[in-house]
Amino acid sequence: MADVRYCHPVDRYGERVHLAFGALWCFMVAGPQITVEAGSIPLAVIFLIRLPFLGRSLRTLLVQPLTLWLLAWIILQFVSLLWTRSTRDGLDAIDTLRFLACVPFLWPVIHRRGTLIGAMALGFLCGNLSQLAMQVGDWTGTEWLIHRGHFRNDRNGGWWPAVSGGEILIAALGLHLPAALMGPTGTKRERVLRVIATAGCIVTLLGIFASGTRGAWVGALGLIAIGCVVAVVRLPDWRSRGRALGLVAGVVVIAGAVAGVLIGDSLVRRFESARAEVARAMADDYDSDNGARVMMARWAAEAFAQHPVIGNGAGSFRTFVREDVGREGSEGAARERFLRENHGHSHNAVLEVGATTGLVGLALALVVIATALYGAFATLLPGELGGYAAGPGFALIGLLLLTPFDALQSNSRTGAVLAVLLALCPAWRARKKVGTRKWEVGSQNVEVGTEG
Numbered sequence: 323m324a325d326v327r328y329c330h331p332v333d334r335y336g337e338r339v340h341l342a343f344g345a346l347w348c349f350m351v352a353g354p355q356i357t358v359e360a361g362s363i364p365l366a367v368i369f370l371i372r373l374p375f376l377g378r379s380l381r382t383l384l385v386q387p388l389t390l391w392l393l394a395w396i397i398l399q400f401v402s403l404l405w406t407r408s409t410r411d412g413l414d415a416i417d418t419l420r421f422l423a424c425v426p427f428l429w430p431v432i433h434r435r436g437t438l439i440g441a442m443a444l445g446f447l448c449g450n451l452s453q454l455a456m457q458v459g460d461w462t463g464t465e466w467l468i469h470r471g472h473f474r475n476d477r478n479g480g481w482w483p484a485v486s487g488g489e490i491l492i493a494a495l496g497l498h499l500p501a502a503l504m505g506p507t508g509t510k511r512e513r514v515l516r517v518i519a520t521a522g523c524i525v526t527l528l529g530i531f532a533s534g535t536r537g538a539w540v541g542a543l544g545l546i547a548i549g550c551v552v553a554v555v556r557l558p559d560w561r562s563r564g565r566a567l568g569l570v571a572g573v574v575v576i577a578g579a580v581a582g583v584l585i586g587d588s589l590v591r592r593f594e595s596a597r598a599e600v601a602r603a604m605a606d607d608y609d610s611d612n613g614a615r616v617m618m619a620r621w622a623a624e625a626f627a628q629h630p631v632i633g634n635g636a637g638s639f640r641t642f643v644r645e646d647v648g649r650e651g652s653e654g655a656a657r658e659r660f661l662r663e664n665h666g667h668s669h670n671a672v673l674e675v676g677a678t679t680g681l682v683g684l685a686l687a688l689v690v691i692a693t694a695l696y697g698a699f700a701t702l703l704p705g706e707l708g709g710y711a712a713g714p715g716f717a718l719i720g721l722l723l724l725t726p727f728d729a730l731q732s733n734s735r736t737g738a739v740l741a742v743l744l745a746l747c748p749a750w751r752a753r754k755k756v757g758t759r760k761w762e763v764g765s766q767n768v769e770v771g772t773e774g
Contacts, residue, residue: 336372341431343368345441347424351738352445352490354481358738362424369427376430383429387749388693392422395686399636402679406635407642415637415666415678418737425745432751439497439710439746443522446494449487450529453480457532457584476588477534486735488535489724491526493739495542496717497710498522502573503553503566504708519710520573527577532585534592537727545720546570556707609655615669615727617656621647622673626680633680640666642677667732671725674732690744694718697747714746 343364350361369376383389399416406412428438456478459467469481477484501519506512530538553566581589599612608617625634625642634642640661647657668674675683698715699707706712721730721740730736 336368336375337431340365340368340372341434341437344428344431344434345437347428348438348442348742349445349448351742352442352449352494355735358735362421362427365427366423369430372430379430380426382750383426383748388690388697388744388747389425391686391690391693392425392744395690396422398679398683398686402633402635402683404635405632406678407638407645408640409637411637411640411666412635413637415732418731418734418741421734421738421741422744424741428742428745429748432745432748435746435751436711439713442742443494443497443710443713446491446497447522447525449480449482449491449494450525451480452482453478453487453529453532456480475534476585476591478532478585480529482533482735484533485535485728486733488530488533488538489541489721489728489730489736490739491530491533492538492541492545492720492724493717493743495523495526495530495545496715496720497713498526499545499549499716500552500707500712501709503549503570504556506705506708515709520569523573524577524580527573528581531577531581531589534588536592536596537724541720541723541727544723545716546574548719549716552707606652608652609659613652614656614659617653618643618660618665618668619670619673622668622670622677625677626673629680630676631680632682633676633678636678637666639668639674639677667729669728671729671731674729691718691722693749694744694747697749701749701751714743718743718747 347361347365350357353361396419399419403409403412403416431438456468456473459465460473460478472479472481472483472487479485479487482490498519501516502523505516505519507516527542530542550567550570554563557563557566596612599610600616602608602610603613603616608614621643622639624646625639628634643657643660648654649657668677672684675687679686695715695718698718699712702711718740721736721743724730724736728736730740
């Protein structure tokens with residue numbers, strides 16, 4: 323453990339560059355897809371350059387429980403290609419595993435976790451600015467401000483596709499929420515930070531509303547409710563609890579009022595269309611967006627029932643729908659919609675795992691998430707639950723609330739954000755001892771500086 327801050331004399335400035343590229347990646351993962359792909363390149367390059375000097379640090383990473391479980395998950399996905407119904411679709415489905423490389427890439431600077439979290443939150447806020455720019459472009463008729471693929475049908479995704487944009491903004495809300503709800507206000511710096519976190523919650527909620535992603539609307543309300551419960555349990559007296567709950571009510575009211583004024587008509591139309599489609603699905607008419615999603619969940623359950631232990635293999639769901647699903651009536655119409663719109667998964671994270679890797683995959687996914695949540699919260703110092711240090715944990719919870727609405731692990735956009743959050747939630751990490759220039763992991767510590 324004490325070797326996590328070992329610095330070889332040749333690598334004297336390597337950590338600073340590594341931190342800069344790590345923060346750049348965390349910032350760019352919230353950007354357009356091109357920055358998600360390109361942003362990891364400088365981080366990968368500096369990691370490979372520094373690799374000869376990171377042996378001691380990487381030993382600590384390799385005994386992390388989360389690292390071991392993630393390796394098991396990766397192995398399971400590739401092994402499942404032996405029995406998948408489509409090897410090509412299987413390779414496409416596990417393509418998002420490439421983003422898990424950020425776990426080792428960020429590990430050498432994980433003791434600067436606060437900087438990485440701040441960079442990620444800033445990246446999301448820039449994404450909200452892109453939504454604002456498109457909305458202004460629509461109001462003023464400035465066409466060059468608008469990406470028509472992301473701004474249409476009462477939906478504004480900014481530089482993100484509207485669906486995945488709304489989903490990843492749940493993670494952004496999770497980063498801001500604990501600091502806004504439970505942040506200390508004893509000093510000027512703490513008060514400013516809490517104001518920033520509160521403003522971040524308002525802006526993020528506006529972005530979620532504007533995206534038109536109805537699953538994200540539900541997830542955001544669920545995450546806020548969980549945050550309120552944690553605040554009530556954690557805060558020491560009813561006065562501070564009341565202030566926290568009042569703050570949440572104010573944030574929701576302000577964000578809702580602004581959204582109502584700016585995009586109220588589109589919000590009403592999105593809500594009414596969802597209500598109508600669900601009513602049609604209850605009447606066995608599945609030829610609609612939400613009706614097809616209901617049918618996808620049923621198909622995934624049927625695929626799971628075929629091979630409940632090891633599943634049908636990675637990427638097998640599309641082939642299952644094409645070959646095994648009925649082609650008559652409303653189910654056939656939903657099948658045609660699924661194939662025509664080129665869906666590749668069941669839009670339900672839990673059922674998708676069950677359909678492709680069975681009970682083995684479900685158990686492994688549960689262990690990975692449980693280990694990450696343990697790392698997110700068990701390593702917090704007293705007082706850190708009310709700050710951005712708790713943000714990755716709340717962001718993970720927010721994404722978990724979206725599992726009934728999308729297969730997050732199969733989407734490049736949400737998969738990249740999920741991978742970064744996992745990297746930010748190790749079970750052990752170095753931290754600086756108060757009043758010293760030493761870093762410690764558990765009961766171990768090491769002097770900052772170089773060793774011969």
